[in-house]
Amino acid sequence: MQENPNKKTSRTGSQHHDSDAAHLATLGYKSEFRRDMSPWANFSLGFTYLSPVVGVYTVFAYALAQGGPPMIWSLLITGLGQLLVALVFSEIVAQYPVAGGIYPWARRLWGRKYAWMTGWVYLIALFVTIASVVYGAGPFLAQILGFQASVDSTIICAILILVLATIINFLGTKVLAAAAVIGFTAEIIGALAVGSWLLLTQRHHNLGVLFHSFGAQGSHSYLYAFAAAGLIGTFLYFGFEACGDVAExxxxxxxxxxxxMRRTIYIGGAAAMFVCLALVLSVADIPAVISGKDVTPVDTLLNAAFGPVGAKIVLGIVLISFLSCTISLQAAASRLSYSYGRDDMIIGSRLLKKFSAARHIPPHSLLLSAIVPAIIVLGSKVSTDALTKIVSFASLGIYVGFQMVVLAALRARLKGWRPSGKYQLGKWGLPVNIGALVYGIIAMIDMCWPRTPNAAWYDNYIVLVSGAVVVAVGLLYMMIHRSYGHSNMPYNDAIPKKHDSHQSVHALNTRD
Known part of the structure; x- marks a missing residue:
């Protein structure tokens, strides 16, 4: 008698679910989420969070003006650096597949206080990043709708995008997964189609231009200009961690x-390089961008290549990328705040850990990830400059959160942690971990480096100052509320305890 293959697949899936639940139980948790996200959707979530179209289109003009065409090579360097970080994260999530990612990983690798601060920095960075993405999308939507460009129209459009992303997230994991796949498909097709069309119809340079700075460095060393332009890569290459935020x-x-995680880096990085290459080779007057005469080279190029109607279609594709990016960011932020709440680690935990049995999502955590970014966006009505200062923290905060986990992993390795998940680096674990930490430190120094000597000191050091303020507020909160001590959930358990080693030796001697 032949077995029904569908029945066999169903039984295999059920065994996986049972195994996943059992593994989570050994870590101290019983998940309320449904495992409805396929591997393809999980990758798409990371890809749309990384969003090569959003990243490149947003920072391209700045990077080209700072470093000229060779700035494209910074994408390769930062991609390799972040791949090291992704490999470290891969080992951790394989052993600790818990919702929330950064916070629970730091908790298991180091301890409660360290995890609290890691989660705090990363959560604030996510809220700010959501605000910066929807605010950056505002002008695109306003242009499509025919609104007059203004702060008010940008705010209204940004809030509309935020509301739509929140509604999609509220519909549950299946809808989130579908939105991620649709976003990935639209973005990758758009990136390939627009890039190919630009190369076919608007190309003004050959590949040799990628080694020509056009004097962008001025009187400085070109290394200084390249480091400034390299911010396009540091702004782009994160999002792979979102794959782990929804581990449950x-x-x-x-x-x-x-x-x-690895595919997010490979495919996202390749797409970003292609889009950036097409834009660089198609900008007719590169010196005009460097001198500041053309401050919107992407708009100039799209209008020339596609005309007013075609440019709007391209902007529509870009807008889908912004929306997908917002949805993924919001999903990551809500899972992190839910994880915080589930462990009673912050004020409002009673609400943040509430779960919708119907939708299988944490509703209050999702609302928080909409309300805080909305407040930040509305703040631009008072001061656009203030919004710029707040947003300047976004990339640094995410890198700080990353590197706190990388440092915790390195410390744990040196204290005896041996990754035991389904993905292991083996003998390469330590050198990869060290390489990831070194890369992260260099990247953070590059972000904080003062580059506006004529500005007030607090503007010249705005990235560093904003980071220091977030950390200081977090430390003050920890001193006053001491939320980190409210939870009895496991922590610092990656590192073998001395008595465990003695028991293992005793057990071996007994068997012998």
């Missing part, structure tokens, strides 16, 4: 999420 919504996460 993916079947067999220990094996599948590490693959999704």
């Amino acid at each position: 919504e993916v079947p067999n996460p220990g094996a599948l999420i590490p693959k999704a």
Whole structure:
């Protein structure tokens, strides 16, 4: 008698779910999420968070003006650096596939106080990044709708995008997964189509231009200009960690999420390089961008290549990328705040850990990830300059959160941690971990480096100042509320305890 293959697949899936639930139980949790997110959707979530179209289109003009065409090579350097970070994260999530990512990883690798600060910095960075993405999308939507460019129209359009992203997230994991796949498909097709069309119809330079700075460095060393232009890469290459933020919504996460993280870097990086290459080779007057005569080279190029109607269609594709990016960011932020709430680690935990049995999502955590970014966006009505100062923290905060986990992993390794998940680097674990930390430190120094000597000191050091303010507020909160001590959930358990080693030796001697 032949077995029904569908029945066999169903039984295999059920075994995976049982195994995932059992693994999570050993870590101290019983998940309320449904494992409805396929490997493809999990990758798409990371890709749309990384969003090569959003990243390149947003920072291209700045990077080209700072470093000229050779700035494209910074994408390769930062991509390799962040791949090292992704490999470290892959080992961690394989052993600790818990919703929230950065915070629970730091908790298991180091301890409660360290995890609280890691989660705090990363959560604020996510809120600010959501605000910066929807605010950056505002002018695109306003242009499509025919609104007059203004702060008011940008705010209204930004809030509309934020509301739409929130509604999609409220519909549950299946809808989130579908939105991520649709966003990925639209973005990758758009990137390939627009890039190919530009290369076919608007190309003004050959590949040799990628080694020509056009004097962008001025009187400085070109290394200084390249470092400034390299911010395009540091702004772009994160998002892979979102694959791990939803670890309790993916079947067999220990094996599948590490693959999704690496693919996010490979495919997202390749798409970003292609888009950037097409734009560089198609900008007719590069010196005009460097001198500041053309401050919107992307708009200039799209209008020339596609005309008014075609440019609006391209802007529509870009807008889908912005929306997908917002949805993914919001999903990551809500899972992190839910994870915080589930462990009673912050004021409002009673609400943040509430779960919708119907939708299988944390509704109050999702609302928080909409309300805080909305407040930041509305703040631009009072002062656009203030919004710029707040947003300047976004990339640094995410890198700080990353590197706190990388440092915790390195410390744990040196204290005896041996990754035991389904993905392991083996003998390469320590050198990769060290390389990821060195890269992260260099990237953060580059972000904080003062580049406006004629500005007031607090503007010249705005990225560093904003980072210091977030950390200081977090430390003050920890001193006053001491939320980090409210939870009895496991922590610092990656590192073998001395008595465990003695028990292991005793057990071996007994067997002998």
